[in-house]
Amino acid sequence: MLRVSCLLVLVACASPKETAAPQPSPAPPAPRTPMALTYLGVAGWQLDVGELTVLVDPYFSRPADFERPIVPDEAAIAARAPAKANLIAIGHSHVDHLLDAPAIAKRTGAQLLGSLSTTRIGRASGVPDDQLITIQGGEDFAFDEAGGYSVRVIPSLHSAIGDKHDALDGEVPPDVALPTNFAGYPMGGAYAYLVRAGGHEVFFLSTANFIEREVEGLRPDVAVIATGLRQHIHDYTCRLMRALGNPPLVYANHFDDWRVPAPTTPPPVSDDLNAFIAEVGRCSPGTRVVIPSHFQKMQVP
Numbered sequence: 467m468l469r470v471s472c473l474l475v476l477v478a479c480a481s482p483k484e485t486a487a488p489q490p491s492p493a494p495p496a497p498r499t500p501m502a503l504t505y506l507g508v509a510g511w512q513l514d515v516g517e518l519t520v521l522v523d524p525y526f527s528r529p530a531d532f533e534r535p536i537v538p539d540e541a542a543i544a545a546r547a548p549a550k551a552n553l554i555a556i557g558h559s560h561v562d563h564l565l566d567a568p569a570i571a572k573r574t575g576a577q578l579l580g581s582l583s584t585t586r587i588g589r590a591s592g593v594p595d596d597q598l599i600t601i602q603g604g605e606d607f608a609f610d611e612a613g614g615y616s617v618r619v620i621p622s623l624h625s626a627i628g629d630k631h632d633a634l635d636g637e638v639p640p641d642v643a644l645p646t647n648f649a650g651y652p653m654g655g656a657y658a659y660l661v662r663a664g665g666h667e668v669f670f671l672s673t674a675n676f677i678e679r680e681v682e683g684l685r686p687d688v689a690v691i692a693t694g695l696r697q698h699i700h701d702y703t704c705r706l707m708r709a710l711g712n713p714p715l716v717y718a719n720h721f722d723d724w725r726v727p728a729p730t731t732p733p734p735v736s737d738d739l740n741a742f743i744a745e746v747g748r749c750s751p752g753t754r755v756v757i758p759s760h761f762q763k764m765q766v767p
């Protein structure tokens with residue numbers, strides 16, 4: 467023990483001489499372009515930075531009957547979708563994430579980025595091939611329009627729906643005929659996204675599960691995090707906060723009831739969301755949690 471202690475003292479004494487040379491001061495961070503985030507309901511988001519608009523899982527139709535073939539509600543889309551968009555990223559192909567995206571891609575000219583299942587629904591909806599980007603997970607795409615931005619595709623997992631027994635997984639078939647019902651939108655794999663634009667890094671998690679090793683080391687300044695059904699996942703909130711380096715700002719995601727119309731006034735914060743706020747406060751005390759109101763544009767510092 468004594469020998470080890472002496473060694474530690476020697477190392478500790480030697481280090482100041484080695485670091486005595488003056489260090490150059492770090493370069494100041496580049497100024498950020500103002501950014502706005504808008505919660506569209508369910509797992510839908512709109513990100514605006516300068517001339518860039520990115521949508522994630524935009525879903526406005528919110529039909530009541532999922533057994534019959536489901537058609538996008540063009541009036542609801544026209545009322546809420548932006549006039550233009552650069553990219554629509556889809557977390558997975560379930561109907562409450564994908565239904566409206568092809569119609570929005572056709573209206574806005576946006577690229578539709580998602581799994582092969584997403585591409586098949588897009589193609590069957592009439593989205594031109596040059597607006598379809600098929601991912602496999604792990605891509606890190608650079609885009610040069612709207613001042614330049616990039617999107618990292620993060621392999622992920624779906625929340626434990628069906629009490630861990632039924633995730634409606636599988637792939638959309640190549641010859642899918644539309645419209646189709648709820649069961650016609652299998653998951654097609656699950657993905658998270660890191661969008662880098664205007665000096666910001668925004669992490670989007672569409673459903674409450676993740677692969678820790680795929681998230682570890684990401685350092686977003688904003689994290690949009692699904693909360694519904696997280697109680698089925700071990701230590702969900704703290705593991706995620708830790709892996710993401712305790713991001714300064716978190717927005718709750720996918721917490722409203724996707725089977726009913728969007729609320730017209732902000733509902734009271736649920737017990738489950740209050741529990742999420744408390745979890746973040748306990749394991750990442752420097753993080754601010756925002757429970758977004760539907761369709762309210764929020765400026766992000």
Ligand SMILES: [Zn+2]
Nearest residue numbers: 558560624673
């Ligand atoms: Zn889903």
